[in-house]
Amino acid sequence: ETGVTQTPRHLVMGMTNKKSLKCEQHLGHNAMYWYKQSAKKPLELMFVYSLEERVENNSVPSRFSPECPNSSHLFLHLHTLQPEDSALYLCASSSRTGEGNTIYFGEGSWLTVV
Amino acid sequence: QQPVQSPQAVILREGEDAVINCSSSKALYSVHWYRQKHGEAPVFLMILLKGGEQKGHEKISASFNEKKQQSSLYLTASQLSYSGTYFCGTARSEKLVFGKGTKLTVNP
Numbered sequence: 001e002t003g004v005t006q007t008p009r010h011l012v013m014g015m016t017n018k019k020s021l022k023c024e025q026h027l028g029h030n031a032m033y034w035y036k037q038s039a040k041k042p043l044e045l046m047f048v049y050s051l052e053e054r055v056e057n058n059s060v061p062s063r064f065s066p067e068c069p070n071s072s073h074l075f076l077h078l079h080t081l082q083p084e085d086s087a088l089y090l091c092a093s094s095s096r097t098g099e100g101n102t103i104y105f106g107e108g109s110w111l112t113v114v
Numbered sequence: 115q116q117p118v119q120s121p122q123a124v125i126l127r128e129g130e131d132a133v134i135n136c137s138s139s140k141a142l143y144s145v146h147w148y149r150q151k152h153g154e155a156p157v158f159l160m161i162l163l164k165g166g167e168q169k170g171h172e173k174i175s176a177s178f179n180e181k182k183q184q185s186s187l188y189l190t191a192s193q194l195s196y197s198g199t200y201f202c203g204t205a206r207s208e209k210l211v212f213g214k215g216t217k218l219t220v221n222p
Contacts, residue, residue, distance in 0.1 A: 004155075033210075042116070043156070043201060043212040056209060090155065102146070103203075103210055105155040 003027040004106035006091050012112045015081060021109045023074040023091030029104075031097045032074040034066060037108070038087035049074060050097045081113045115140045117204050119213035126192050126220050134187040134216045136202030145178050145185040146203040146210060149196075156201060159187075192220045 004025045013019050025032060034046040048056035049068040063085075065077040074091055088108045094101040117138045124132050136145060144163050148156040160169045165180025173190040189196055199215040 042214040043203075045209055045211060048209070058209075101205070102158050102161055104158065105148075107155045 004091055004093055004104055006089075006106040006109050008109060009107065010110045010112075012114060013078065013081065014114055015083070017081075018077070018079040020078065021076040021089055021091075021111075023076075023106055025072055025074075025091075025093040025104075025106075027093055027095075027104060029093040029095050030071050031094045031101070032068060032071070033092040033094075033103065034074065034076055035090040035092060035105075036087050037090055043090070047076075048097060055097065078111070081111075083113050086111055086113045115204075116211055117142075117145075117202050117213040119200075119202055119216050121216060122214070123217040124219070126218070128194060128220055128222055129191050130220075132189045132192060132218060134189075134200050134202075134218070135184065136186070136204075136213055137182075137184040138204055140183070142178070142180060142183050142185070142204050144205045145176070146205065147176055147185075147187055148201045148203065148212075149198045150201065150215075151198040159200075189218070192218075194220050194222065196220050 007022045032049045036044045045058050046060045047066045052068045067075040090108045091106040092103045094103045120135045146161045147159040150156040162178035168177045176187045178185045197220045199217045201212045201215045203210045203212045
């Protein structure tokens with residue numbers, strides 16, 4: 001059990017659906033992240049939020065829309081996805097961004113786009 | 115800049131040793147090591163913050179050669195529980211960028 005919880009753990013959606021992934025951290029951290037992990041690629045950083053402000057958008061397509069309403073919660077809104085977006089989406093948090101800060105991962109949400 | 119890990123995969127028998135390397139074409143300011151088991155989240159192993167630093171946890175240790183822009187993870191007397199994919203990550207600014215991972219399989 002980690003201090004970062006993600007829901008749902010598994011999601012199957014059609015290309016025309018709109019869904020959201022939710023992440024909650026119970027560690028009192030100020031930074032939160034979305035990573036994508038697929039069979040073909042390593043852990044890819046998607047977004048970074050520090051104190052609820054987005055500080056990094058790693059050239060992610062607009063069909064992925066993050067939202068960070070407070071320092072404990074992070075969402076990833078999904079719409080009109082493609083089959084190649086099927087992957088494991090990992091949320092993570094750290095006390096702050098920058099060098100030397102350990103990142104703690106959630107268990108991930110497995111997304112399948114059909 | 116994504117760090118480069120080698121080898122891509124290692125198969126060991128229980129009790130054998132392994133070394134996983136992580137290198138970067140740019141200066142490394144810190145190196146993070148994680149292990150991920152299939153279907154689970156990556157788990158933090160250790161972080162090295164300065165050149166020459168060495169750390170260890172049980173029979174897993176790591177070194178950081180800042181000048182060579184390289185870090186190595188040493189697994190000694192491997193156990194079945196060591197199986198998984200090992201990732202190194204390098205931190206620059208707000209980013210923690212990971213290598214492609216090294217898949218370690220420990221067989222009885």
